[in-house]
Amino acid sequence: MSQFEIQLDDLESSPVELDFAPETEQLEELFEAFADEFVVDSEAPFHVDLYVMLDGTSIVVSGRASGTFHYKCGRCLQDRETEVDASVNVTMLTADEYRETYGGEEEISLDEEDLETTWYEGQSVDLGPQVRDAMLMELPAWPQCPDELRDSCDAAYEEHVGDETLDRLEEHEVDLRWWPLKDIDLEEEEEN
Ligand SMILES: [Zn+2]
Incomplete structure (x- = not known):
């Protein structure tokens, strides 16, 4: 079972706190699809702390996730790393409720400030994708060297190109x- 999974039965009796460091294998699997751009550092500390509660039939998730990712600077192509500390705020409606509320609309545009809304199905809910998406939102669309490495970036850029x-x-x-x-x-x- 995924460490990111929660059981609806457990939530029905009381809120659940998921406070853990995911196993290497689970981390790598979770971020596999994005490994062309960002590779999760499974050696560095990775911490997930989520508070999960039921509001009617909706699952409300709030908390943080932090970890380190490797990437190549798009300019000088040097290997770099960045630490991400993302807040996770998601409301998960039942699939039926979600369809009723948002049916027909292909995609809901949400401001970053808004709570994100998604849906769940079944008795066992995997919060891995919610953690992953929250962290990806914090990663740059066009990854470059951090400012303090700008000189080295310029030098390498000129050298290589x-x-x-x-x-x-x-x-x-x-x-x-x-x-x-x-x-x-x-x-x-x-x-x-
Ligand atoms: Zn660079």
């Missing part, structure tokens, strides 16, 4: 971009 290389990359990019179009044109001409 000199003017010449940059020119070649740009030419290459243009070539790649036009390549599929060239193919299509040629095929069409042959057919005609």
Whole structure:
């Protein structure tokens, strides 16, 4: 059973606090889909502290999750790491209630300040995805070196991507971009 899982039966009698350090395997599995950009550091401390209660049939989750992630700077391509401390605030409606409330709307736009609303099904609810999503929200969309490493970032950038290389990359990019179009044109001409 996932360490992130809670049982509805337990919640019905009293709120549940999940205060734990996830096992390496569970962490890696949880963040696997994002490993191209951010790799969770399973050696560094990772801490989840959630307070979970029932409000009618809705599950209300609040708390924090903190951990360390590795990434490559998008500019100098050096390996960097960042610590994330995210607040987790989610209200989980039953699937039926969620459909009644939000049915038809493809996606609800929520401000970051708003509590996030999602749904659950069954007697056993996995809070892993809620923790993961809250942490991903804190990670940068365009990961770069932190400001204090800016000088090193600039130096590495210039070293790896000199003017010449940059020119070649740009030419290459243009070539790649036009390549599929060239193919299509040629095929069409042959057919005609
Ligand atoms: Zn950098």
